[in-house]
Amino acid sequence: MTVTSPKGFRAAGVAAGLKSTGALDLALVVNDGPDATAAGVFTANRVKAAPVLWSQQVIKGRAVKVVVLNSGGANACTGPGGFQDTHSTAEYVASRLGGMGAGQVAVCSTGLIGERLPMPKLLAGVDGATKALAKAGGFAAAEAIMTTDTRPKVVEVVTGDGWTVGGMAKGAGMLAPSLATMLCVLTTDAMAGGDALDEALREACRVTFDRLDSDGCMSTNDTVLLLASGASGVEPTQEELTAAVTRACHDLAQQLLADAEGHTKQIAIEVVNADSEDDAVIVGREIARNNLVKTALFGKDPNWGRILAAVGCTDAVFESDELNVAINDVWICRAGAAAEDRGKVDLSGVEVRITVDLNAGDHSATVWTNDLSHAYVHENSAYSS
Template sequence: MSVTAASGFAAAGVAAGLKSSGKRDLAVVQNLGPLNAAAAVFTTNRCKANPVLWSEQVITDGVVSAIVLNSGGANCYTGTRGFQTTHETAEAVAERLAISAGDVLVCSTGLIGEQLDLDLLKVGVWDATLAIATGDAESEAAGLAAAEAIMTTDTRAKQAAYTSPAGWTVGGMAKGAGMLAPGLATMLVVITTDAVLDSKQLDTALRHATRVTFDRLDSDGCMSTNDTVALLGSGASEVRADLDEFTVALTGVCRDLAEQLQADAEGASHDIAIEVVDAATEDDAVTVGRAVARSNLFKAAVFGNDPNWGRVLAAVGTTDAEFDPYGIDVAINGVQVCTAGEPDQPRELVDLTPRAVHVLIDLHAGDRAATILTNDLTHDYVHENSAYAS
């Protein structure tokens, strides 16, 4: 199901002691080849963590042999010492796997502004690489252990996989429960494939896939400093994939992971899909959907099972999208509550007791559409994030 679903990959997840809970907190995924093709996208937050700064340089030649990920600390705003920690972590992985440190991506997640313990990281790298060398590191269990090691406030590991009739596979793992907002990538995601594709092809497919999946998950409007989505290609299937077919498959795996992230968002009691149709452009549809997704008034109303469609229109009106403000239709969970900017069916007919909520906004301005995924705003979300560092 996970990063080991595709052939040519080994993984391990171990407890390095970075988390006080004693749970797994460090993972290594190794590309066993024969290819070492790769692509990655990162947060567009200008305030980037040290692992992102490192990995942006690593990916420039499209060659990645391994990726090391830790939870228990973001290694962001930790100065030159923090960057050196990133560098030495990559070197430790490289030494153990007999590869170049310049071919090792590094990812971290956790609290900003706290130094990571380099000694613990190195112990974790030793244990993880030992497990890869001596254990059943290409098994489903190994993939699950890696997925568990990158969790922070997640309540469960996120994994997905797809096998093409042509004989190649895409597998992936993700972490994320808070700070779910777009910026080319969201959260930490590692995707593997054994299809024969070069780095340029992987990059093209990845950018398409993230644009319509992770980039449209906007749980709380907060963009992380550490967001990374990496795609590694081993070519171990020896099957050259059709790029269009591969892109569709990759997009499906990314959508699966994005929906799992949405369903595990911090404190959420409703999963909300905001579908915007008949927009003048796709960008307009995204802009409108995102404005509604980021409306705390709307999200609080959904938490209270209140189908307050006026808050939907108020959010739409803050955008620069093309539409007639008095020609918009809104339906919530199948009930047409607003037509042409006027009340339609009574809002009391809307049932918001199920977890799934669907909001349909028709702009009547064109033929483009987009869907944004978000969650409601709950007491639990506020509590979890007010106590995150305590």
């Protein structure tokens, strides 16, 4: 149940010495075809890492034969030299594997910002990974892209129609809109053109990764790639393709949520009866980013007043005296004022569901987030330099 679940893919994960711990830190995912169509979605951050700038160009060709990924360094804010490092990596991978140009090699990096990668180690790692490429290499690849993740994230969606979607992702902090800080490679053995893949991937990201907002911070390196080998010989409809890719992305997004840095709660914010889906997402996101809401939930405090204060910071359509709020199905606020006894809200579990009824229409959306805990502060004040 990894990137190598669909037919036509091999992968590898090796220790190139980029991480001081000696853990796996370099991965390859190879599409053996017969097709090599691809699509990609990238961070909306205007400060983009070198591998993002590179892979955005690669994906325009709609053809990707290999993805090379490293942890242990983001290669972001590294100037022209950093971009050259990415370019050299792609060229080296293409020459080692043969039968392709550097323009068919996507590159992803994750780790600290602002430092150049140790290229001799990285290229030696590519040699090792090339030799290790195997159908069974998906798990090692997923492990090699971990940073502060405590476990690899992998997925497999078997459609029952003879084709499959597989995937892997990493990301445990800096999770935010327009993609969590994450790298994600999805694979499928469906026959699908680049435009079909692009449509499926954009729609899937829109309702999954884009609605995961762990800590409101958008990364420089976010990348989601979808590669199709066509090896199943089956060509699904656009609807079938989008549905399967969305299922895979949803599954991975929930794994990211469940492994977010230092959380004690996994919070689904469901905004209902909104004037538009955009309004629902805007309100959900504002609540997800509110540190007072997040600390209250860490403290097991059903503080609906802070939720209302967050809603009030948006320009969504609503009247403040028509807002209803439930936490874990207890409607503690109705018509903008106290309703059911807050003592009835049980916040002892890991999963929390906040429902906000805007009373303004019939659209809805769910945004996922985590609480703000001592462990989050610890991990993010200690990480890095």
